[in-house]
Amino acid sequence: MLESKTQLMDFFKKLTQERSLKTEMEFYKELNETMLWVPDVSSGHGNNKKTFALLMTADGKKLIPAFLHKKSNLGRFKEEQLIQIPYNKLKYIIIDAEPEINGIAIAPYEENIVLDKNLMDIIDSQATGMNVRREEYTGQMSLRMPDSVPSGMTSALKRFFERSLEVEAAWLMKVMGENAYGEHWMLLIDFYGEKKELFPRVADIMKGYMKQGEMFELVQKTKDLIVKEIEPARIYNRVSNKNLF
Numbered sequence: 632m633l634e635s636k637t638q639l640m641d642f643f644k645k646l647t648q649e650r651s652l653k654t655e656m657e658f659y660k661e662l663n664e665t666m667l668w669v670p671d672v673s674s675g676h677g678n679n680k681k682t683f684a685l686l687m688t689a690d691g692k693k694l695i696p697a698f699l700h701k702k703s704n705l706g707r708f709k710e711e712q713l714i715q716i717p718y719n720k721l722k723y724i725i726i727d728a729e730p731e732i733n734g735i736a737i738a739p740y741e742e743n744i745v746l747d748k749n750l751m752d753i754i755d756s757q758a759t760g761m762n763v764r765r766e767e768y769t770g771q772m773s774l775r776m777p778d779s780v781p782s783g784m785t786s787a788l789k790r791f792f793e794r795s796l797e798v799e800a801a802w803l804m805k806v807m808g809e810n811a812y813g814e815h816w817m818l819l820i821d822f823y824g825e826k827k828e829l830f831p832r833v834a835d836i837m838k839g840y841m842k843q844g845e846m847f848e849l850v851q852k853t854k855d856l857i858v859k860e861i862e863p864a865r866i867y868n869r870v871s872n873k874n875l876f
């Protein structure tokens with residue numbers, strides 16, 4: 632494990648000395664496979680809702696500190712505060728966090744690799760072929776039934792939802808917002824639990840069916856959302872026990 636951490640630093644140093652597509656991809660790939668240690672400052676033990684520590688930069692940016700191993704230079708943080716999170720999970724936490732959280736700082740008291748949300752978006756686009764950008768809509772948003780769906784995608788999603796007991800229903804649509812980058816796919820999911828647990832797995836399925844340049848968005852259904860008008864877009868509905876009697 633320590634060898635992997637050292638390799639990440641080696642790729643980072645190589646990237647700073649010789650910036651090229653090859654060195655970028657080496658660093659991005661290694662980063663996406665890296666486990667990080669993040670200080671949890673939640674009050675009380677066994678608290679399911681985590682509150683991560685924040686560092687503030689000189690220009691006012693708020694970053695979540697992340698360490699490569701528990702024996703790193705932790706600064707003011709304590710080893711017992713650290714919880715292990717893979718970068719691939721942490722990035723979704725950052726994107727879904729409040730707007731004032733700007734990104735993460737890896738090894739902040741040593742190499743200090745700062746990744747803001749824009750850079751994290753670029754890394755995901757280069758390394759995995761999809762973006763983790765959070766779309767903010769203003770003005771009107773239009774939804775429509777897709778003219779066609781990539782062959783096999785609906786079946787693959789249904790199979791996954793059947794195995795994921797937290798998922799109740801799902802709707803697949805095309806969406807266009809006034810400030811959006813263009814019309815793209817939207818998968819609306821009614822489920823219990825946390826997005827950071829479910830969405831990365833759903834995204835892994837959908838990205839395999841996207842054409843070059845296509846984008847998709849994953850959205851959690853809220854309780855007050857009336858789905859009657861989008862009912863034709865429903866692709867999955869769990870038959871619960873209450874419907875069997």
